[in-house]
Amino acid sequence: MDRPIPFIDLGAQRDRIRDRIDAAIARVVDSAAFIMGPEIATLERQLSAFSGAAHTLSCGSGTDALVLPLMAWGVGPGDAVFCPSFTFAATAEVVALVGATAVFVDVDEETFNLDTANLRRAIEETLAAGQLVPRAVIAVDLFGQAADYPAIRALCDEFGLKLISDAAQGFGGTLDGKMANEWADVVSTSFFPAKPLGCYGDGGAVQTDDAELHAVMQSLRVHGQGEDRYDNVRIGMNGRMDTIQAAVLIEKLAIFPGEIEARNRIAERYNAAFAGLVTPQTVVANAVSTWAQYTIRVPAGLRDGLAAALKTRGVPTAIYYPKPLHRQTAYRHFPVAGNGLPVSDRLAGEVISLPMHPYLDAATQDRIIGAVTETLAELRAEAA
Ligand SMILES: Cc1ncc(COP(=O)(O)O)c(C=O)c1O
Structure with a gap:
């Protein structure tokens, strides 16, 4: 590994x-x-x-x-x-x-x-x-x-x-x-x-x-x-x-503004590399995100395979959040808006977050990008 x-x-x-x-x-x-x-x-x-x-x-x-x-x-x-x-x-x-x-x-x-x-x-x-x-x-x-x-x-x-x-x-x-x-x-x-x-x-x-x-x-x-x-x-x-x-x-607050800038540089690099390949969370015009997570959407059928393959290549991922609150045991009795929250359900099945922090260097990020790109190509070929 x-x-x-x-x-x-x-x-x-x-x-x-x-x-x-x-x-x-x-x-x-x-x-x-x-x-x-x-x-x-x-x-x-x-x-x-x-x-x-x-x-x-x-x-x-x-x-x-x-x-x-x-x-x-x-x-x-x-x-x-x-x-x-x-x-x-x-x-x-x-x-x-x-x-x-x-x-x-x-x-x-x-x-x-x-x-x-x-x-x-x-x-x-x-x-x-x-x-x-x-x-x-x-x-x-x-x-x-x-x-x-x-x-x-x-x-x-x-x-x-x-x-x-x-x-x-x-x-x-x-x-x-x-x-x-x-x-x-x-x-x-x-x-x-x-x-x-x-x-x-x-x-x-x-x-x-x-x-x-x-x-x-x-x-x-x-x-x-x-x-x-x-x-x-x-x-x-x-x-x-x-x-x-x-x-x-x-x-930490003293270095926080510079860290937010670094997170944005890293997110832009991910976005450029993944253009046309996966769907990252969209950041609206004139907004600066703090990129607590860098999260992409992949077809639900490919997500588990992607996470498992990335793990073997030393690339950790996380799913935030696999179950929306209205599906969780303690919260399912609370009311939901009349549309039944289909987007929340869909996202829960498709999102996956990749390593993100202000100290992610370009070489390590390239390794992550390469692993995601190659694995997705393999999974898509298998699914075709
Ligand atoms: C969206 C959101 N709200 C609230 C909290 C609660 O924060 P804490 O864990 O500090 O209580 C968290 C983090 O854990 C969070 O991500």
Whole structure:
């Protein structure tokens, strides 16, 4: 077997900033300010400056970052929150956690993000059924590409809904040069290690321009504490980020813009090599994706064979996501938009993600491209 290629090479990034990260971690350990040390406020300030949001609240995970605004708005039983089915479970899990109902919406065949026509249909169907009160939309930046925020914002305004951007995969990406906070009431992100901006454990952040919402989420993050910390004024959670993770993220944020550029160069190289051969996720005009994943579509009958052959050649792949949420055991009882989500089903059968990270050198990428191209030619010849 050829030398294995990493799917995401966190070691290459670590080598680049090893000294700075080691020193940052050592400072926290020496200070013993493990909880809410000064790095937390520094990181929150820097993240606000990075995206232009007025307020940033760091928290324990991307899941916390999604549940906090729902809790703050009092979304709960009897409420409907619209979200895609073709996403990671946390997007809908948080809706169920607050007791509300996730209504699954289909995605667009090319961008893999919320299909806005289907979103309108789901909202209108929910209103017509009269059982649930539409409250919010959670739009996902799947694989790093921003959802169609201008259109989704317009729908949210029309129907009086809040808009959460689940930017766990797309934090730092732009549409017409603007980040999601331009349109969304809240941007929630994850710093899970494999995310484009990841820490060395779990972490997340919520950004908003709404000072009041920020203050409520700040209280919820620490058990609903009030002005007097021993008078808890609401039911909250333990959702703090560890200081060590903030220290790591401060170092990583400094190199993040350059890493996004590198990911885009690598994605363009893949796109050029695969033109006419496979269908990669389409990135809309004037958008910059953070390429959390580089994902192509291949005919469903060829996918398993492709993954197996690439594995023997040392090229790892991953399937995000083999089962849309509305087909999963814990979520199949939730309502779906009236079209039955055929695109989500189709994508689940056809997508496959290839190695993608900012340190993927041209020679290694050529090996991946060669392996994909040759294997697909063989599989197609066999199938013919
Ligand atoms: C789209 C999406 N939403 C939410 C999450 C949850 O983030 P976390 O794992 O940090 O809780 C993730 C990542 O795992 C994700 O990919």
